[in-house]
Amino acid sequence: MRTEYDAAVIGAGLLGCFAARELVRYGLHTVVLEEREDICTGISRANSAIVYTGCDTKPGTIKTEMCVRANRGFDDLCRELGVRFSRCGSLMICFGSGGLEVLKKKYDQGLKNGVQGIRMLGPEETYEMEPHLASGIMASLYAEGTGTVLPWELCCAAAENAAANGAEFRFDSRVTGVTRSAGEYTIRTTSGDIRTRSVIDCAGLFADEIQEMLFEPTVRLFPKRGDYYVLDTKAQGYISHVIFHEPEDKKKSDEFDKGGDKGLTLVPTVEGNILVGPSNMPADDKRSRATERDGFELLDRRISEVVPDLPMRHMIRSFSSLRPNPFNVELSGGGYVRSGKSISNFTIMEPGGDPSFLSFIGIKTPGMTCAQQLGRYAAEKLAAYFGAEEDPRFDPVRSAPVRMADLPLSERDAIIKTRPDYGRIVCRCRGVSEGEIIDAIKSVPGAVTADGIKRRTGAGGGRCQGGFCTQKTIEILARELGCRPEDITKDGCGSYILTGGETDA
C-alpha cells in the first residue's frame, strides 16, 4: 500500500466519497481516511433523503447555485451511478397567513434562483394531490423538481466509482494529527501515517476538530438532533409527494438553543417506506445517536396537525440524526465561544490560504443534494492548484447492483440460471437474495457488517427489522470474509451480535 498521495480525503460520508470520485477524475492519487469500518456511518447515514430544488436559500449564494445545478443534473448523476432516484415532487403547505408569507417568499426566491416547475396551489389542487393532509390548508407551494434518493445508496455508488477509478479507502483509520512541512502534509491515523500534498476535510461533525489539528479555531460545529420515524411499505401510497410543513410563526422557531421546531417533513422513499421527521432538538454530544422522548413528542404533535390519520401502526423504526450547524467562534475568557447566528451558507474554508487544505465544515441541508457539486468544487480547486488535467481514463459509470425484487420474472429466472444464489431469498420482507448480499460484500469498498449489508441491499430494513435474516446475513458475511460468525458486528465499534468471548470479558 502506498503512503504518499496527491490528496487525502478525511471522512467517507457522502461528501468524502464524492470528493474522492471527483479527485480521481483528474488523475490525482487519492486516499479516503475513515475512522469507522465502512462508508456512510456518520451524518450521511441519517437524513431526510431529499433532493432539493433550491427554493429555500437566498439567491446568489454558493449553496443556492450548487443546489439548483445539482437538482437539474440529478437524473443524469443517478443514471451514471446506477442509483434509484424518484423525482416525486414536493408540496410545502400552510394553514395560515404567516405560513402563506413564507410560501410566497420561497416561491419568489425559487423564481429568482432559476428553479423551474414551481407553482402556488390553492387548497383544492393541494388536496387533489394529497388527500390525506389535515383540513384547513390555505395554500401550498408545489415544486415538481423535488426528489428522493437513499443517502447510503448514493454514497455507496460514489465510493465504488471512486474506488474503481483508483481511489483507496482506508477504514478503521481515525485521524489523530495533521502536520505540514515543506508543502506536504503528514496525517497520523490509528492505522499508520500517510503523506499527502493536499487534505480535503470532509469529516462531518468532526470537520472543525480536524481543521483545528493544524489551524486556529474560527468556525465550530454545534449539533442539533433530528428524530425520525420510518413507516412500513404497507403505508405506501398514503402520500406520493414530499410534504413540507414549516413552522408558520418564524420568530418562535429561530432560537437555536431551545427545542426548536423544523415543522414536519414526510418523504415517500424509493424503497416504498414513508420517512417522517425530523425533530430539531438541542444536542451536546456529537457522537450520540440516541433518540429522545421530547423529539418523539414533537413529531407526534406535528403529525396530529399535518397528517392526523397517518397510519402510525405501521411504524417499523425510529432513528436520530445530528445536524452540523456551523458558528463563528471567538476567544473569550480563555476559551472559544459561539458568536452570532448559525452560518446558513456552506462553509468551505482554505485555512492555510491555499486550496491544499480544504475544509467543508457544516455542510447541512441540502448537503446530500449538493454532495457531487461540492466534490467537484474541491477537485477543480485542487486540479487548478496542482495543474492537473482531466484523466481520459476516468470512467464515470458505475453499474447498478442486481436488485432481484425490482426485476421482472423472466429476468429473475434467467439470472438465477447463471447464479443460483440469486434464487435464495434471505430477507423475506424486502425479497433480498443471497447473491445480492454476496455482491455487497464483494463490492469495493464492500460491506463488512450487518448494517453494511442493510445499507447496500436493504436486507434487514423491512418490517421485521432483521429478526428473520440477521443470522443468515452474519453467516454469509463470515463465510465470504473468512472469519467466524462471532467476529461479525452490527456496525463496528464492538457491536458484536453473537458472542464468542469478546463481549463476555
Added chain:
Amino acid sequence: MRDAYDLIVIGGGPAGITGALTAVECGVEDVLIIERGDRLGGILNQCTHSGFGMAYFGEEMTGTEFAGRLRERIKGSKVEAMTGSMVLGISEDRTVIVSNESGCARLHARAVILATGCRERPLSSLQVTGTRPSGVFEAGAAQKMLNLGGYDIGDDIVVLGSGDVGLVVARCLAQRGRRVIGVFEIRDICGGSDKNRTECLDFYGIPLYFRHTVTRIHGDGRISGVTMKDLDSGEERFIPCKTLITSLGLVPERELVEPLEYENGSLPEWLFTCGDARTVHDTVDAVAFEAEETGAAAAEFLREALTNERFYSFQ
C-alpha cells in the same frame, strides 16, 4: 417438477404439513408444499424443549420430535415438498410465484393454503428512546441462534415481554448457565401459559415483574443496559445488561394474501389460511388440529371445483 398442482401449500411448518396430509387423505391428488427453509418443520425445528404433542399425538415430545413425526408422515405420503424455496407472490389467476436455486417459476394451483406462520413484533416498532446497539434479539430469533445455529448470544439478560417464546428462551439461557436478570411484562398478567411460567421461570428462580416496561436502550456498540419503568410508581431505573430479549407479541404473516383480500377482509374461495398465519395459536397441537380442518375444507372445495370443471369441459 410440474408447474400445475391441485393444491399448493405455502409453508412447511406444522400447519402446512398437517393441512397437506389431510387434503391428500381427503382425496386430493397432487399437493405441493413450498418451504423456504432447508427442511420441513418450520418453527418446530428450533424447539428443542418438551411440551408438544400431548393433544395431537397423545404423548409428550419435543418440538423437534414433533417435526420429525410430521416429516415421516410426509415421506409416506404422496405430498411433494419443495424446500429452500420462497414464495414471492400469489396472483388472482391462482399462480404462485416461487424463487429458488433453480430459477423463478410460476406454478398454477386450483387451490392454495397459506400456512406461513407468524413473526415477532420487533422492539423498534415501539417508541423506545435511546441508541440502537447490538445484543437486542426477538425471542424466536434468539432461540434459532441458540438451538439451530449453536451460537452464544450473550450474558446478563433482560427479557421484555412474557410471551411463551420469551419464557422458553429465558429457560434455555438459564440452562446454559447464563444470568437472566428477569422477565418484565407491561401488563399485570403473564403472557405465556401457567405451565411455562412454573417450568421456565419459577424453577430457575427467574423473577417475573408485572407492569414494567423498557423506555430507553443504552449502549454504543453492544447494549449496556435499559431504563426500566415501573408503571405503578412511575419510577424509572437503569438496569445494566448485555443482552435484551424481546417477546412483544406475534403477528400473523399474511402479506402474501393481503393483495387478494376483498374489502370486507375475506379471501377468494380458492385461497385458505391456517395455523398462525390465520390467527396466532397457543399451542402447536391446536395449529395441527385447525390445519386438518383447513386441509379438509380445501379438499371439499377442490372436489366441487373439479366436478364443475369436468361438467363444463364435457359440455
